[in-house]
Amino acid sequence: MAQRAVALGAGALVAALALGPVAAVLWRAGGFGAFAPGDGQALRFTLWQAALSAALSVALAVPVARALARRDFPGRSLLVALLGAPFILPVIVAVLGLIAVFGNSGIVNGALEALGLPGITIYGAHGVIVAHVFFNLPLATRMILQGWLALPGERLRLAAELGLGPREVFRVVEWPMLRRIAPQAAAVIFVICLSSFAVALTLGGGPRATTVELAIYQAMRFDFDLGRAAMLACLQLALALAAGLVALRLSGAAGMGAGLDRVVPRWDAARRSARALDAAAIALAALFLLTPLALVAWNGVPGLADLGWPVWRAAGQSLGVALASTALCLLWALPLATRWGEVMGLLGIAISPLVLGTGLFVIVRPYVNPVALALPVTALVNALMALPFALRILRPEAEAIRTDFARLSAALGLSGRVWVTRILLPRLRRPLGFAAGLTAALSMGDLGVIALFADPERATLPLQVYRLMGSYRMEAAQGAALLLLALSLGLFWGFDRGGRNAGA
Amino acid sequence: MLALEGIVAGSEGFELRADLRLEAPGRVAVIGPSGAGKSTMLDVIAGFRAPASGRVTWQGRDLTALPPGQRPVATLFQDNNLFPHLTLHENLALALRPRGGRLTAEERERIAAALERMGLSDLSGRKPGAVSGGQASRAALARVTLQDRPVMLLDEPFAALGPALKAEMLAELARVAGEMEALALLVTHDPADARAFAERTILVAEGVAAPPRETAAIFADPPEALRAYLGA
Numbered sequence: 088m089a090q091r092a093v094a095l096g097a098g099a100l101v102a103a104l105a106l107g108p109v110a111a112v113l114w115r116a117g118g119f120g121a122f123a124p125g126d127g128q129a130l131r132f133t134l135w136q137a138a139l140s141a142a143l144s145v146a147l148a149v150p151v152a153r154a155l156a157r158r159d160f161p162g163r164s165l166l167v168a169l170l171g172a173p174f175i176l177p178v179i180v181a182v183l184g185l186i187a188v189f190g191n192s193g194i195v196n197g198a199l200e201a202l203g204l205p206g207i208t209i210y211g212a213h214g215v216i217v218a219h220v221f222f223n224l225p226l227a228t229r230m231i232l233q234g235w236l237a238l239p240g241e242r243l244r245l246a247a248e249l250g251l252g253p254r255e256v257f258r259v260v261e262w263p264m265l266r267r268i269a270p271q272a273a274a275v276i277f278v279i280c281l282s283s284f285a286v287a288l289t290l291g292g293g294p295r296a297t298t299v300e301l302a303i304y305q306a307m308r309f310d311f312d313l314g315r316a317a318m319l320a321c322l323q324l325a326l327a328l329a330a331g332l333v334a335l336r337l338s339g340a341a342g343m344g345a346g347l348d349r350v351v352p353r354w355d356a357a358r359r360s361a362r363a364l365d366a367a368a369i370a371l372a373a374l375f376l377l378t379p380l381a382l383v384a385w386n387g388v389p390g391l392a393d394l395g396w397p398v399w400r401a402a403g404q405s406l407g408v409a410l411a412s413t414a415l416c417l418l419w420a421l422p423l424a425t426r427w428g429e430v431m432g433l434l435g436i437a438i439s440p441l442v443l444g445t446g447l448f449v450i451v452r453p454y455v456n457p458v459a460l461a462l463p464v465t466a467l468v469n470a471l472m473a474l475p476f477a478l479r480i481l482r483p484e485a486e487a488i489r490t491d492f493a494r495l496s497a498a499l500g501l502s503g504r505v506w507v508t509r510i511l512l513p514r515l516r517r518p519l520g521f522a523a524g525l526t527a528a529l530s531m532g533d534l535g536v537i538a539l540f541a542d543p544e545r546a547t548l549p550l551q552v553y554r555l556m557g558s559y560r561m562e563a564a565q566g567a568a569l570l571l572l573a574l575s576l577g578l579f580w581g582f583d584r585g586g587r588n589a590g591a
Numbered sequence: 592m593l594a595l596e597g598i599v600a601g602s603e604g605f606e607l608r609a610d611l612r613l614e615a616p617g618r619v620a621v622i623g624p625s626g627a628g629k630s631t632m633l634d635v636i637a638g639f640r641a642p643a644s645g646r647v648t649w650q651g652r653d654l655t656a657l658p659p660g661q662r663p664v665a666t667l668f669q670d671n672n673l674f675p676h677l678t679l680h681e682n683l684a685l686a687l688r689p690r691g692g693r694l695t696a697e698e699r700e701r702i703a704a705a706l707e708r709m710g711l712s713d714l715s716g717r718k719p720g721a722v723s724g725g726q727a728s729r730a731a732l733a734r735v736t737l738q739d740r741p742v743m744l745l746d747e748p749f750a751a752l753g754p755a756l757k758a759e760m761l762a763e764l765a766r767v768a769g770e771m772e773a774l775a776l777l778v779t780h781d782p783a784d785a786r787a788f789a790e791r792t793i794l795v796a797e798g799v800a801a802p803p804r805e806t807a808a809i810f811a812d813p814p815e816a817l818r819a820y821l822g823a
Contacts, residue, residue, distance in 0.1 A: 491671050494639060499738070500660020502690035509685065513676050 090503055094422040098431045101419065104471055105438045108446015109324060112317040115449045123315060125294055129302040130322065132295070136212065137280035137330075140219035141273040147220065148227035148272070149265065151372045154365035155228070156235035166373060167232070170225040173376075175525060175579050176572070177532025178222075178285040179549045183556070183568045184379025185209060185218055185290075187386055194382075214290035219283065223276040225376065230275075234268035235261075253361065274334035281326055282439045285534040289553065299323045303441045307539055313449065320442040327439060383568055390566020398567045401551035402574065408466045408547055409531040409578060415470035416526045417519065420477040421511075424485035432478040443468050444536030461540035465547065469530035476529075477522040484518045485511070520586015524579035531575045548574070593636070593742060593774055595800070598645035600635050607631045609645075609800035611793065615741060615774035618765060619803055620789035622779060623796045624820050629778045632800050633744050636776070637664050649742065660689065665738040667748035672731035673719040679706065679730045680715040686737045705733040709763075725756045729763070736767055743768060743775040750780075761788050782810065782821060796820065 155167060173181070189195050189209040196206040209217065242260050251259065284300040291297060297305070299319055306316040423432055447464050448457045457464075488511060496506055512519070534549035541550055548571045555564035598609040607628035613619055621629050634640035636647060638659035647654045654662050673682045683702045684694055694702070706712050709729040711722075719727050728749060735743060745764065749757045761777075765788055768775040777788055785792050791803040796816035813821060 492674065494659075494666075494668060495671055495674075497639065497659040498637065498664075498666045499686055500658070500689045501685065505685070505689060505691045508691070509677070510674060514674075 090422065094425065094428065097419055097422045098428060101423070101431050101471065101474065104467070105443070108443050108450065109320060109438075111446045111449045112313065112320050112442070115313050115317070125297065126299075126302060126315070126319065126322075128294060129297045129299050129319075130326075132212070133281060133283075133298045133300075133326070136215055136219070136283070136296075136298070137277045140216050140223060140280045141276040143216065144220050144223040144227045144276050145231075145269050145273045147224055147372075148231050149269070150364065150368040151224070152228045152231035152235055153261075154368040155232050158365050158369070160369075166369070167229075169376070170229050173222045173225050175528035175532070175575060176222075176380075177534070177549055177568075177575055178218075179289065179534050179552045180383055180532070180568045180572045180575075181221055181379060182218060182286065182289045183552070183565060184383040185214075185221060187382035187565075188379050189214070189217065194378075210290055211293070212291065212296040215283070215286055215296055218286045218290055219276075219280050221376065221379070222286075223279065224372065226279075227272045227276060228372070230272040231265070231268055234264045238264060253358070271334075271337045274330070274337045278327065278330045278334045281330055282323065282441075284439075284441055285549075288534070288538065289556070299326065300439055300441045303439075303445060304538060307445055307448070316445050320439075320445055323439050323442055380572075383565065383572060386562075386565040387569025387572075388566075390562045390564070391569060392566075393563075394566055394570065395563065397546070398548070398551055398555075398563070398570070401546045401548045401567075402570060404462055404545065405531055405548040405571075406574065408462055408469065409527045411463075411466040412469035412473065412530040413523050413527045413582070415466065416473045416477050417523060419470065419474055420481050420522065421485075421507075423474075423478060424481045426482075429475075429478045429482050432475045438471075440468050440472055440533075440535035441539065443471065444539045448539060457540055458542045458545065461537060461542070461545045462547075464540060465533070465537045466530070468536045469533050470526070472533070473526040473529050476525055480518050480522040480525070481515065484515055488514050517586045520582050520584070523586070524582035527578040527582055528575045531578055532571065592650060594646075594648045595632075595635070596646045596648065598632075598635060598642045598647070600631055600640055600642040600645075601628075601798075605631075606798050607635075607795070607800065608798060609635075611800060611802040613774055613776075613791075613803060616768070616772040617791065618768055618775045618777070618789045620777050620779055620785035620792040620806060621795060621800075622782065622785050622792055622817070622820075623794055625780070627795045628798055628800065629795045630746060632795060633666070633746055633776065633778060636662075636742070637666050637744055638662050662742075663740045664742045664744060665735045665740040666744040666746065667731055667735055669747050669750060672734070672748070673727060675719050678716050678718055679711060679722070679733075682719070682730065683734055683737055686734045701737060705737050706730075708736075709733045724752055725760070728752060728756075728760055732760070732763065732767060736771065739771065741771070741773050743771075743773050745775060745777040747778050747780070757784075758787065764788070786810065 155163065186209055187193050189207065191206070191208065193209070199206055208214070238260060243256075281298075282300055283298050284304065287296065287298040287301040288304070291301065299322055303316050303319045303323065306312045306319060420432075422428070444464065447460075447468070451457050451460055451464075492510060496510065501510070532549055533547070534553060537547050537550050538553075541547075546554065548567065552564050552567045552571060555561075555567060592615060593613045595609040595611050598607070600607050600609075605626075605628070609632055621632065623629055631640065635642050638654070638657060642655065645655075649663055673679070674685070677685070680702060683705060684698075687698050687701070688694060703712070703715075706715050709732060711726060711729055711733065714722050714726060714730075719730070722730070731748070749760045752760060761784060764775065764777075767773075776793075777784065779785055779788075785806055789806045792806045792809050793803045794801045794809065794814065794817050796819075801814075809817065
């Protein structure tokens with residue numbers, strides 16, 4: 088009984104936190120504000136860049152996934168594992184890495200200059216798209232790789248026995264799989280890119296590269312136009328919900344889990360041209376994904392020596408925020424680790440952090456200075472954002488524990504407290520560790536709602552990196568970015584490890 | 592005495608009817624084809640399933656509304672009788688202290704004695720996965736003795752053991768039930784189990800649990816449904 092009440096309470100809190108702020112924004116604004124001339128353009132840009140990012144990510148992922156599916160080489164499993172890393176990679180770190188490659192004084196422009204060719208720029212719409220592909224190509228590759236590895240072996244054997252050529256194998260075996268998986272992957276990426284804020288903030292901006300999320304931030308931060316922010320917030324909400332529903336419809340059981348360690352035996356892949364194609368796909372993808380990160384590490388080391396007090400303070404505040412939102416997220420996730428709870432948690436995906444932040448800002452402003460609550464609000468919003476992922480990880484295991492041991496526990500008359508502390512938590516340690524690691528890393532790297540509230544005293548580390556970039560102190564920014572990367576990965580590794588080590 | 596009075600229980604398209612009395616102490620086999628309602632009957636007694644109508648009483652007290660943990664009933668399930676992440680000792684401790692808290696010295700002694708009686712003293716620090724199937728069954732049986740409840744429900748608990756080990760465990764079970772002066776109900780597929788273990792036998796067939804009869808008598812002159820089940 089008590090457990091049910093806790094679950095209902097947690098669900099109600101999620102709903103209130105997700106929907107309350109939107110209502111607050113509307114109420115304070117006294118209705119919708121007028122469409123500013125730039126807003127229609129922001130909407131068009133948001134849809135266009137999300138569609139293009141999704142299409143490019145998926146199209147490029149197909150050859151990479153095929154190469155990974157049919158080739159075994161030293162470092163393959165490491166590369167496949169690394170494809171999961173962008174999920175916990177702070178956006179600002181990746182952006183710095185991309186600037187180091189494609190920026191004005193980056194290595195690409197260096198090479199072009201040496202050849203006497205005109206330079207390129209990373210800022211603007213195409214920069215936003217490059218960054219989105221950087222983040223989502225690995226995701227698309229993992230999803231499609233899973234599809235490839237799930238191809239029935241008999242079908243490939245039959246194709247080999249019939250002596251089908253590569254074109255026929257593609258048509259008969261691979262295309263049907265791709266037709267199913269590729270739209271799913273594209274829909275997921277489209278949804279992710281719809282609420283792109285940090286990438287647009289750092290690489291985009293201006294009338295030609297502003298997303299709706301960025302427009303909300305500008306309406307709040309620069310114009311303090313609540314009516315317009317409310318209107319944009321509702322627009323974003325409608326976009327995200329509609330796209331989210333479509334993605335949910337398309338998605339089957341795809342997602343995390345399932346081993347990617349295996350290589351599919353293929354008989355049609357021995358030709359020299361196929362080998363060259365696969366090698367090129369893997370090499371280019373690895374180059375595209377690893378060079379920026381290597382440069383962040385390489386360029387960051389000199390800056391580490393004198394990070395300065397503001398960076399260390401921001402790092403400390405970020406750690407506090409990350410740990411608080413991890414604790415909050417898990418406390419939320421445990422009672423919600425059921426079927427309907429997972430649906431509730433999905434609200435967290437549909438609702439954008441900026442909308443939430445704006446609403447909370449409006450709610451607390453009559454009582455306290457919102458700036459004073461910048462860090463707690465960030466922790467809260469981060470917890471809500473990570474909740475769907477935590478639930479995805481925890482629910483199957485939690486339900487298995489319930490079905491296996493509910494009868495024995497009832498027969499023994501275990502109290503709710505003993506059930507949770509002695510049975511549920513110990514048996515959940517592994518997924519709990521993984522979920523905690525993801526939440527902590529996501530929160531550590533988040534550059535979203537904090538940008539709305541912050542003042543010079545209160546900054547998270549990602550925001551501090553952004554400020555250093557803004558004041559053209561690139562060396563310091565790169566040093567701080569390396570620290571941020573180390574802290575994010577360290578938090579993930581530490582929690583995940585903690586869960587694994589807890590006695591088999 | 593345990594009584595099932597006018598019990599009707601079931602779910603979509605399946606119904607079990609039971610109206611019978613069982614003297615305690617005693618050892619009773621529950622036999623019948625699968626799907627006939629043996630497990631449903633046990634669930635009703637243990638409180639895992641609420642009957643659509645009828646009452647379950649023990650010594651005249653109505654149990655029907657009580658949750659499983661508050662009934663005078665201890666169950667050995669087919670599997671999942673022990674928590675795999677807790678040692679044997681911790682599993683037994685949980686049976687004595689289901690609401691948490693420290694064990695008293697007296698409770699420690701009871702656990703040690705229960706393990707001793709089952710020949711498990713040396714294994715008390717092991718987890719269920721690190722002992723043999725027979726040893727895990729003994730530990731589960733030790734757990735039931737510690738629960739010290741006058742009704743024991745045994746839902747084919749030794750089905751996964753080999754024939755020799757199963758016979759040994761049934762003998763052990765009969766001894767324990769005798770010591771505790773308990774009423775023990777054993778669900779089984781195997782007529783040999785019923786003969787070896789039970790003084791009386793309940794036949795559950797076609798949705799009806801028949802009142803108990805002497806085991807020897809029921810097998811000497813099996814009713815039609817039992818004959819069909821035995822294939823005799």
